[in-house]
Amino acid sequence: MPLSLAEMRRNYTLQGLQDEQALDDPLAMFGQWLQQARDTEQPPVEANSMMLATVDSAGRPHCRVLLLKGLSDAGLIFFGNYHSDKGQQLTANPHAAMTFFWPAMERQVRIEGQVVPLDPALSDAYFDSRPLASRLGAWASPQSRMLASRASLESMLEQTAQRFLDQPIPRPEHWGGWCLQPERVEFWQGRADRLHDRLDYRLLNGGWCRSRLAP
Numbered sequence: 148m149p150l151s152l153a154e155m156r157r158n159y160t161l162q163g164l165q166d167e168q169a170l171d172d173p174l175a176m177f178g179q180w181l182q183q184a185r186d187t188e189q190p191p192v193e194a195n196s197m198m199l200a201t202v203d204s205a206g207r208p209h210c211r212v213l214l215l216k217g218l219s220d221a222g223l224i225f226f227g228n229y230h231s232d233k234g235q236q237l238t239a240n241p242h243a244a245m246t247f248f249w250p251a252m253e254r255q256v257r258i259e260g261q262v263v264p265l266d267p268a269l270s271d272a273y274f275d276s277r278p279l280a281s282r283l284g285a286w287a288s289p290q291s292r293m294l295a296s297r298a299s300l301e302s303m304l305e306q307t308a309q310r311f312l313d314q315p316i317p318r319p320e321h322w323g324g325w326c327l328q329p330e331r332v333e334f335w336q337g338r339a340d341r342l343h344d345r346l347d348y349r350l351l352n353g354g355w356c357r358s359r360l361a362p
């Protein structure tokens with residue numbers, strides 16, 4: 148059967164997003180939506196998964212899926228390898244964008260802002276909470292670098308496991324968290340006949356200004 152992408156479309160009729168439902172603080176509202184997504188989305192969708200877009204030194208965008216691991220007044224926290232492509236891109240250009248898509252809720256949230264490295268003590272605490280295999284993997288995997296083979300990765304993991312046999316595994320300096328400090332947050336709620344709701348928050352002089360955008 149030929150794949151007919153042009154005919155694939157869904158009408159979004161679940162709910163609207165009225166101005167009266169909007170909170171003044173978009174991070175509080177994002178927290179509400181995240182909780183509702185966690186309670187509603189079915190596996191394999193992970194409610195805390197998102198697309199993170201970064202830009203390289205040539206101005207080219209790069210996008211990949213990551214897991215959101217924390218939400219605070221300071222911003223949105225995620226983890227990875229500081230030497231990875233995204234790590235290098237964020238060091239050179241801290242501007243980044245995140246997109247969350249929750250299909251069961253017919254919702255999207257877009258968040259833009261600047262990314263700063265997370266306080267090392269918080270990275271340590273999260274690293275220590277990870278399962279053993281993940282902690283070993285953070286040492287063993289040179290994320291984003293070219294590998295000779297799958298076997299070479301497995302052998303690096305084996306060597307790392309031997310190195311830390313019966314020893315505590317500290318957080319590698321090249322692995323840790325980042326915090327995206329939001330400057331713009333957009334809530335999108337699918338509506339019937341493509342008349343979707345879009346509420347857009349922008350940070351102006353330390354306060355959030357909200358407006359409604361055309362779909």
Ligand SMILES: Cc1cc2nc3c(=O)[nH]c(=O)nc-3n(C[C@H](O)[C@H](O)[C@H](O)COP(=O)(O)O)c2cc1C
Pocket residue numbers: 193196209211212213214215225226227228231232233234290291
């Ligand atoms: C569901 C899912 C969750 C992921 N979570 C993370 C994560 O939290 N941190 C991370 O560094 N990579 C995560 N990845 C892998 C990234 O998509 C990506 O391959 C990796 O970070 C390397 O990207 P880079 O080469 O652009 O730095 C995840 C991938 C998927 C599909």
